[in-house]
Amino acid sequence: MRAQRASKPGDLPARAEIVVVGGGVVGCSVAYHLARLGRSDVLLLEQGHLSGGTTWHAAGLVGPLRASESGTRLVRYSAELYARLEEETGLATGYLNTGGLVLARTPDRMTQLRRTAAYGAAYGLEAEVVSAERAREMWPPMQVDDLLGALWLPGDGKVNPADLTQSLARGARQGGATIRERTRVLELLVSETAAGRAVTGVRTDAGDVEADRVVLCAGQWSKALGDAAGVVVPLHSAEHFYVVTEAVEGTRPDLPIMRDQDGWTYFKEEVGGLVVGGFEPNAKAWVAPDQIPYPFEFALLEEDWEHFSLLMDEAVHRIPSLATTGIRKFYNGPESFTPDNQFLLGETPEVRGLYVGCGFNSVGIASAGGAGRALAEWIVGDGPQDDLTGVDVRRFGPPQNDVGFLRERVVETLGLHYAIPWPNREPVSGRPQRTSPLHDVLRGRGALFGTRNGWERPLVYGPAELDYTWGKPAWLAASAAEHRACRTGVAVFDQTSFSKYAVSGPDALALLQWLCAADVDVQVGGCVYTPWLNERGGYEADVTVTRTADDAFLVVSSAATTYRDLDWLARHRSPGQDVRFADVTGDLAVLGTMGPGARDLLSRHTTADLADEAFPFGTSQEIEVAGVRLRATRMTYVGELGWELYVPVDGAVAVHAALTGDSAVDAGYSAIESLRLEKGYRAFGRELLPDVTPREAGLVFATALRGDKDFLGRAALVAAPGPARRLVSLVCADPEAMLWGGELLLRRGEPVGQVTSAAWGATVGAAVGLAWVRGQVDAALLDAGGFSVDVGGGDAAVRLSLRAPLR
Numbered sequence: 001m002r003a004q005r006a007s008k009p010g011d012l013p014a015r016a017e018i019v020v021v022g023g024g025v026v027g028c029s030v031a032y033h034l035a036r037l038g039r040s041d042v043l044l045l046e047q048g049h050l051s052g053g054t055t056w057h058a059a060g061l062v063g064p065l066r067a068s069e070s071g072t073r074l075v076r077y078s079a080e081l082y083a084r085l086e087e088e089t090g091l092a093t094g095y096l097n098t099g100g101l102v103l104a105r106t107p108d109r110m111t112q113l114r115r116t117a118a119y120g121a122a123y124g125l126e127a128e129v130v131s132a133e134r135a136r137e138m139w140p141p142m143q144v145d146d147l148l149g150a151l152w153l154p155g156d157g158k159v160n161p162a163d164l165t166q167s168l169a170r171g172a173r174q175g176g177a178t179i180r181e182r183t184r185v186l187e188l189l190v191s192e193t194a195a196g197r198a199v200t201g202v203r204t205d206a207g208d209v210e211a212d213r214v215v216l217c218a219g220q221w222s223k224a225l226g227d228a229a230g231v232v233v234p235l236h237s238a239e240h241f242y243v244v245t246e247a248v249e250g251t252r253p254d255l256p257i258m259r260d261q262d263g264w265t266y267f268k269e270e271v272g273g274l275v276v277g278g279f280e281p282n283a284k285a286w287v288a289p290d291q292i293p294y295p296f297e298f299a300l301l302e303e304d305w306e307h308f309s310l311l312m313d314e315a316v317h318r319i320p321s322l323a324t325t326g327i328r329k330f331y332n333g334p335e336s337f338t339p340d341n342q343f344l345l346g347e348t349p350e351v352r353g354l355y356v357g358c359g360f361n362s363v364g365i366a367s368a369g370g371a372g373r374a375l376a377e378w379i380v381g382d383g384p385q386d387d388l389t390g391v392d393v394r395r396f397g398p399p400q401n402d403v404g405f406l407r408e409r410v411v412e413t414l415g416l417h418y419a420i421p422w423p424n425r426e427p428v429s430g431r432p433q434r435t436s437p438l439h440d441v442l443r444g445r446g447a448l449f450g451t452r453n454g455w456e457r458p459l460v461y462g463p464a465e466l467d468y469t470w471g472k473p474a475w476l477a478a479s480a481a482e483h484r485a486c487r488t489g490v491a492v493f494d495q496t497s498f499s500k501y502a503v504s505g506p507d508a509l510a511l512l513q514w515l516c517a518a519d520v521d522v523q524v525g526g527c528v529y530t531p532w533l534n535e536r537g538g539y540e541a542d543v544t545v546t547r548t549a550d551d552a553f554l555v556v557s558s559a560a561t562t563y564r565d566l567d568w569l570a571r572h573r574s575p576g577q578d579v580r581f582a583d584v585t586g587d588l589a590v591l592g593t594m595g596p597g598a599r600d601l602l603s604r605h606t607t608a609d610l611a612d613e614a615f616p617f618g619t620s621q622e623i624e625v626a627g628v629r630l631r632a633t634r635m636t637y638v639g640e641l642g643w644e645l646y647v648p649v650d651g652a653v654a655v656h657a658a659l660t661g662d663s664a665v666d667a668g669y670s671a672i673e674s675l676r677l678e679k680g681y682r683a684f685g686r687e688l689l690p691d692v693t694p695r696e697a698g699l700v701f702a703t704a705l706r707g708d709k710d711f712l713g714r715a716a717l718v719a720a721p722g723p724a725r726r727l728v729s730l731v732c733a734d735p736e737a738m739l740w741g742g743e744l745l746l747r748r749g750e751p752v753g754q755v756t757s758a759a760w761g762a763t764v765g766a767a768v769g770l771a772w773v774r775g776q777v778d779a780a781l782l783d784a785g786g787f788s789v790d791v792g793g794g795d796a797a798v799r800l801s802l803r804a805p806l807r
């Protein structure tokens with residue numbers, strides 16, 4: 001390890017409106033974009049020299065096509081910015097639009113590449129599947145004997161990370177920002193306010209700086225600063241390896257970026273040689289976040305040729321001349337990775353005015369332009385201005401911030417970087433974290449578990465393992481049986497991972513009436529399905545609200561959204577409002593007892609009257625089941641008669657044993673997915689996102705828009721013109737075709753939208769799902785037909801409808 005000692009500066013401003021911590025490419029991009037948005041009182045603090053932490057040793061690949069539309073938009077903007085920044089700042093970034101190739105050695109990878117090409121079409125980005133021979137013509141040094149084909153991405157490019165950082169920094173300075181190098185932030189300053197904890201500035205080794213807002217872009221150093229301030233910043237460093245070779249024949253400066261993901265490697269030209277790096281499955285975590293040495297500037301870790309040999313052997317296999325090519329330099333640079341391979345962006349729920357932009361999982365250079373702009377817009381606009389749910393820091397909470405967990409998980413994250421992104425792939429490391437009281441019982445009954453927000457959740461019962469495929473997996477038969485049991489008899493689902501909040505106090509109703517688009521001023525015992533919307537009329541949450549007393553409510557939401565929901569409640573409670581809310585997720589197990597036989601089954605274990613008149617849909621009562629006092633709520637996410645039983649954890653095993661002791665079948669989340677899609681039920685995070693309105697989603701019925709109750713988002717909905725896209729249900733014509741979500745939707749061969757969720761519908765007997773269709777959409781257009789989806793190797797005809805496949 002080599003390091004450079006920093007000396008201290010003299011003139012540190014005592015105050016700035018916004019302090020950015022970290023002078024890597026992301027911090028400089030945030031400062032640059034804040035300046036572009038008219039914020040000139042910005043102070044960026046870098047502990048060493050700009051780019052000296054992680055940025056300087058990044059490979060500099062810029063690949064705009066991502067798995068999501070918002071991710072693609074973000075990196076596409078990065079590429080556009082890097083291409084034009086020199087004109088604006090006078091400093092070159094070294095950006096070169098080389099195009100990129102991704103190779104396929106296996107039929108499964110080929111299917112993935114075809115699906116990726118279809119994403120490109122969905123997102124308006126060029127991507128073409130080409131033959132192996134064509135790929136070799138574009139990339140002469142490689143051999144292609146074992147390749148089935150490749151994907152050509154004309155929009156890919158490369159940039160010089162250190163030059164890019166300097167150019168962004170100059171742009172920031174030109175816009176009025178101040179940049180101080182050799183100033184180390186030791187602590188984030190936080191104080192208690194009436195509205196909760198708020199940032200007040202930073203403590204540095206050259207004194208304190210007061211600030212209204214602080215933006216933590218300190219890469220792998222961010223977590224230790226976050227931890228000390230009580231903020232969740234779940235990242236951990238892992239070692240990332242690449243070498244730069246001597247000259248290789250056949251290269252040229254504009255040689256495309258090349259990724260040979262089946263061999264875990266990437267390649268780019270550099271001064272006549274090649275950068276050869278990769279993401280090996282046996283990755284190495286680096287030291288814990290609070291053990292990172294200081295200083296660690298322009299520093300690398302020890303060479304580890306033994307570890308790198310896996311990647312080097314694959315590289316030589318692809319480019320035989322590398323066997324006799326010398327190595328100019330070996331890079332082992334630690335980078336930060338997160339539990340789900342997505343970066344961390346946004347205002348922290350724990351401390352108002354504190355923002356993060358870190359954890360870039362080795363794609364920081366590609367992401368920096370777009371992420372910097374998104375974060376600057378978030379700060380200036382006081383909220384995200386686009387759908388950023390996939391990277392929003394509020395998707396994680398304390399369980400995911402544990403260093404032991406992170407240490408295990410980031411090894412897996414790095415190792416999966418180039419693995420085939422199988423649909424519904426479940427991580428295997430760092431589990432279990434949180435379990436339902438039924439976990440052991442269900443495991444004993446053959447449950448295979450997935451994980452969501454740290455919770456173990458049964459996916460399917462019986463199969464030996466979860467197999468992954470683009471087609472129909474082996475576990476599908478078991479899931480289909482559970483699905484049918486629910487449709488025709490009764491099934492019990494362990495839905496304990498539902499997020500649950502007790503909201504109470506004299507002003508609880510007022511707060512919820514403002515946040516809920518539906519009217520929740522119902523009688524005690526009423527249960528209402530409702531969106532929470534932002535001021536643009538887009539979804540922030542999709543919840544049920546049960547009134548449990550005049551001034552008390554139980555709010556139930558998705559497992560994944562606990563921290564963002566609680567943050568939404570907290571940030572909308574006015575200082576004068578007397579409302580308390582508590583996360584009661586872990587206090588209550590949830591047993592969804594669903595199916596036409598649910599009433600009969602429950603009646604055998606309760607004396608409560610479950611008839612429609614006594615217990616109508618959308619109501620909730622405290623009753624006794626199998627001797628356990630619990631809350632039963634007549635609601636369903638599978639479209640069958642049923643009750644969600646909210647059971648104190650101590651009683652869960654007894655209630656479950658009673659219900660499944662006679663006729664009920666245990667069923668898992670895979671069945672829930674196919675059941676909900678047959679009924680056209682939407683999911684937050686898939687269909688319902690911050691840039692999706694109830695009109696577009698076909699859910700106006702679940703709002704009070706037709707009444708006169710005011711609610712957050714109402715004004716935007718009223719003012720909005722007719723929707724320019726519509727969410728529709730789909731059914732595959734061919735029962736053998738399998739859809740997973742994400743597929744490109746075509747009409748007469750032209751892209752018109754994208755599938756959001758899909759599963760095999762065991763009642764319908766075909767793949768079913770939901771999809772966006774762009775433009776003015778009505779029943780006549782859908783009935784006229786001509787629709788198909790690209791399944792990565794052909795088109796599958798689909799029927800579309802505004803109505804769900806099953807009513």
Ligand SMILES: NCCCC(=O)O
Nearest residue numbers: 059061063266362363
């Ligand atoms: N830091 C390496 C990036 C690799 C890739 O973009 O595929």
